[in-house]
Amino acid sequence: MxxxxxxxxxxxxxxxxxxxxxxxxxxxxxxxxxxxxxxxxxxxxxxxxxxxxxxxxxxxxxxxxxxxQFGEGIKSALTGQAADTAPLPNLQAAAPSNQGLDSDSDPQSGTPGTGDSINAGHLQQADGQAPGGRHSSAAGIYSPWLxxxxxxxxxxxxxxxxxxxxxxxxxxxxxxxxxxxxxxxxxxxxxxxxxxxxxxxxxxxxxxxxxxxxxxxxxxxxxxxxxxxxxxxxxxxxxxxxxxxxxxxxxxxxxxxxxxxxxxxxxxxxxxxxxxxxxxxxxxxxxxxxxxxxxxxxxxxxxxxxxxxxxxxxxxxxxxxxxxxxxxxxxxxxxxxxxxxxxxxxxxxxxxxxxxxxxxxxxxxxxxxLTNASGDSKTDNTAVNDDLINLYKNRNYNRLDRAVEEAGFAFQAPSVLPPDFILERAYLAVTPPQAATATAKSEDNEIEQVTLYYERYDGDIHTGQFSLEAYKDSSVEQIYTALELSESSRGDGGTPLPVDRKPTTIGGINAIHVNVHVNQYVQKLFYIWERDGIVYKLYIGSGTLSQQEIASLMTSIKYPDEQMKRSFVNKKLFNVDVIDVKDLRMAADIMGFVPKFPIEESGFAMNRAMLTSSIEFSYPLDGLGMSRTVFWTAYSNPDVTFLQMQNQGLYETFKEEGQVFFFRIDGEKFAVPLTAAHVNGQEVLVTEPYKIDGELSKPTEPDFLSYFWQDQGVIYKVGFTGVPTLEDQQTIVSSFMKVPAADIDKLAAAAAQAH
The missing domain is CATH 3.30.2010.10 (Metalloproteases ("zincins"), catalytic domain)
Known part of the structure; x- marks a missing residue:
């Protein structure tokens, strides 16, 4: 059906x-x-x-x-899909999940040395419904009346x-x-x-x-x-x-x-x-x-x-x-x-x-x-470079429209998903990690690979996944060879996994069907094909989809039109990279305030910014804490993180209890004592040195230190990897205190002039 x-x-x-x-x-x-x-x-x-x-x-x-373009709004109303282009509402989450697709293929699956483990997994809504629901993907097409x-x-x-x-x-x-x-x-x-x-x-x-x-x-x-x-x-x-x-x-x-x-x-x-x-x-x-x-x-x-x-x-x-x-x-x-x-x-x-x-x-x-608007197609896919963080090219997005805009090359995607699946995230990479044999390499840090991850949940239970990768400047044989090399080396005891391939045609697509025999019960299914100079690799987890669902999925693959780009949004995904001006505007809309955005401060430079879960700030003291979003930035030399979120009484609670709770690797919390101090005439709360996972950490792991303060309804946190001298700590914290909220228009003008 x-x-x-x-x-x-x-x-x-x-x-x-x-x-x-x-x-x-x-x-x-x-x-x-x-x-x-x-x-x-x-x-x-x-x-x-x-x-x-x-x-x-x-x-x-x-x-x-x-x-x-008014036609899109009518069609959206008919299909029940969200077609608005208004800012996204506040992101919400309840509990982290470490499940995902081939996490070892994503170099962004964690950010070590921040003082808080970054979890790139899927987060559930507080009400227990699947993230994003049917209204966040093309699954909205399957409303009962439709x-x-x-x-x-x-x-x-x-x-x-x-x-x-x-x-x-x-x-x-x-x-x-x-x-x-x-x-x-x-x-x-x-x-x-x-x-x-x-x-x-x-x-x-x-x-x-x-x-x-x-x-x-x-x-x-x-x-x-x-x-x-x-x-x-x-x-x-x-x-x-x-x-x-x-x-x-x-x-x-x-x-x-x-x-x-x-x-x-x-x-x-x-x-x-x-x-x-x-x-x-x-x-x-x-x-x-x-x-x-x-x-x-x-x-x-x-x-x-x-x-x-x-x-x-x-x-x-x-x-x-x-x-x-x-x-x-x-x-x-x-x-x-x-x-x-x-x-x-x-x-x-x-x-x-x-x-x-x-x-x-x-x-x-x-x-x-007899034509469609070319803005929906492969003919208009030149990304405008308004990056604010120039050193960081690989990126995660929670929405298809941003992936299409930033990829810099046209790629196709499923227009209709199997029931209950959502677009979990889009990952853009400069160098395809699984295409090691590809001869064409980017000379100017252009995006060469886009991976779309799709997930299915039943309540808080992960029940299925598949991914679609698009490769620029590669061939089917190159991608197949890289896949064969990667998968065959994953057998137990060094025994290569059997990899079978055969030609097939599904939904008008002539592809290579690759079957990796993990064991007698588990198989990995891949489909590799080329269209308009772009090579695609569809990965189907074992038992995730029926043959009919696979055929329907591949039949629906096309260049994203405006409806697709607006509809495929995972409003519950965190670890969304903030790299350019559009990302920063979106972050301000989601956070409910314009965050500070110090790209260079006190002699060290920002190397990453993203929206993430409040669990990266501290262990939530109640259920409401799980639904809040953090604006997270990282710096190197020294290794420092700077986090911002709406206060909503959190700072006062920390001060009253004299301690803060952080997440351990097992999902439990551990307490770290707080001491009140003053920096630049502003009251701050300072933790004792602590390990990233409390008592579960190894003695050889580095110590961490965190400062908290609040100002005009926003609570801030500066996290140190290692424990600098007290003078260096206060100098760095004072610098972040003095930074005003970002002037986004000014940053946009500067980025345009720089590029």
Whole structure:
């Protein structure tokens, strides 16, 4: 069923875009109705059909969807996905988890020497729900109402397709009950018409009493039907007009476009604008066909051709029409007949031909309507360098949009996730750690690898994971060789793990399927492929996904559009790197205050900044402490960390109790005594020297020391690795005290000037 839900989500996107194209075409018709010919009007409708049926839409900077961004909001409301671009609300967490995907492949999995262990694992909400929930990823597509709507849409589409096949089947059976015309007069008229239109193919003519109007049927083996009464009563010139009309449909391939229009109607059946567009297209098709007939027969035949149309209306009644055939008259209203007669009356020789201006109009409309905004695609992925910390390139993000912006190269990602999965984090690396055999290396610290980690939780229990890695400047064989080398060396006792590979095709992706046999019960599954110069490696944990879920996942992989980039956000992930101006603005929104951001202070430089959990500040004294966020920065030479968070009475509690609790490696807390002192005229609380894990630490591990103070509702912490002299301690703490809150606009201007 996930495949149906995914198709329905794509349908919502496609039908919204098609609706906008239909409105554009209607507007053009209204504005240029006296300028463009019937043929051009019909060709504009063919753009609508193409838009409704194309499974893949290319990107263009000229796409009209750059301007019509309001469509994204409508689609977001329909799918139940979060599409707002407002600042993220406060991040919340309850307990750390050390589980993750191949943590040894991520050089950022910890930050030693800070005085507090940095846990890059997944954190749960205080209410026990899976982090981020269905509203933080494309899993939001699977809301109950959307599931019901998807099933209704799919059922309606299947019914209409089957109904269309039934009509085609009835056409074939009905033809057997008709009589093939062999009478000399109508055959001679048909031959004349074939010659005038340059048709060398023998198209049979049938008659009978099945329908009251002539029609053309058959896409690949066309044939013409003329009612028996019409053959008897119409003069040869009138019969020529009718047969010419049907041959015009044949020459213009209208039977094929009619079939495609029926397919579009079946897919987009819930959209009333699609039915309106198809109705108008059929009207303009008849006008274009009439113009083609007159272009072939000659302008002098216009009056006689119009009289034939009117005479037919008087003498022959309408019959029931099938959408797979093209009727000369069919079920058209009198107003439409009037339009046809008016066009015939005003027809001028050569008006059927397409002018250079019309060609330019069609090309322009094709570019702006049959494309998507290129900002969603691989064509616009140059990252703007506004880094504030220039020495640090590898980075973690909790949201897809920031990963896309900062990668510097275009990569694809799953647009629909298996049930209950969320995007846990995106990791960007300068040098792919698992692509050691890659020959192309970055010369200017460009990002060369993006890894997207996806997690599934049942309450606080980790139940599954997979990852998708994208490699720039690598080949499939290089990535496979690196994988084989890495995985085969992980066997027990030095015995290499068996690694099997075979070619496979899933969701239109030609990939290498790699199976690593860990033991008789456990296997690791990998898929490696290349697309548009980027190599992808999908890692599926053993037993995580079924084959159907894997196929659905790979089928959904595409370049992230605006909806994807806004929807895939893990609002509960911590250890989110703050490197550039956008990150700092986001951090200020999340923290609820503008943090201090001393890049260089007292002769030492910042080497890392991130948002992390309050457990890095201290052991929470109550459940509320778990839901708070810390802004954490690290410096070297000396090794110092600087942490900031909202106070909310925490400093007063530390002072009253005379101690602070920290996390041990086993998740338990240990107490460290505090002493009140003054630095730069400001009261501070100073810990005794302590080990990182208290009594569980080894004697050889370094000592740590921490200072706390509060100012204007914010509590600060400076952590030392090692114990400097008292004078050095107070100098450094005093420096951090004097630093004002960050002037983000000034930092942005300085970063832009520097780069």
């Amino acid at each position: 996930n495949v149906i839900y995914s198709l329905f989500a794509d349908f919502l996107d496609d039908t919204l875009a098609a609706s906008l194209v239909i409105l554009v075409v209607i507007a053009i018709h209204a504005i240029l109705q006296k300028v463009i010919s019937a043929r051009v009007r019909y060709l504009l409708w063919l753009l609508v059909i193409i838009r409704m049926l194309l499974p893949v839409i290319p990107d263009s900077p000229l796409s009209m969807f750059h301007v019509l 599931k019901a709507a998807a099933i209704i849409w799919f059922g309606g589409a299947v019914f209409l397709f089957l109904n269309g096949l039934g009509i085609m089947s009835r056409q074939l059976r009905g033809r057997k009950r008709l009589r093939r015309v062999t009478d000399p007069r109508p055959i001679a008229v048909l031959e004349d018409a074939l010659n005038r239109f340059g048709v060398k193919r023998k198209i049979p003519l049938y008659t009978g009493s099945r329908a009251k109007s002539p029609f053309l049927s058959g896409v690949f083996r066309p044939w013409i039907y003329v009612p028996e009464l019409a053959l008897q009563e119409l003069t040869s010139p009138q019969l020529l007009h009718i047969l010419a009309h049907e041959l015009a449909h044949y020459k213009r391939r209208d039977t094929l476009w009619n079939l495609l229009g029926s397919a579009a109607a079946a897919i987009h059946w819930p959209n009333p604008l699609s039915w309106l567009g198809l109705h108008k297209m059929k009207t303009d098709r008849e006008l274009a066909c009439d113009a083609y007939v007159l272009d072939v027969l000659g302008e002098e035949e216009a009056a006689a051709y119009g009289l034939t149309l009117v005479e037919f209306l008087k003498q022959f009644s309408k019959g029931r029409t099938d959408r797979e055939v093209l009727y000369f008259f069919g079920s058209q209203h009198r107003q439409q007949i009037t339009r046809r007669v008016s066009m015939i009356h005003s027809f001028k020789k050569g008006s059927y031909r397409i002018s250079a201006a019309a060609v330019l109009l069609l090309i322009l409309l094709s570019v702006v309507t």
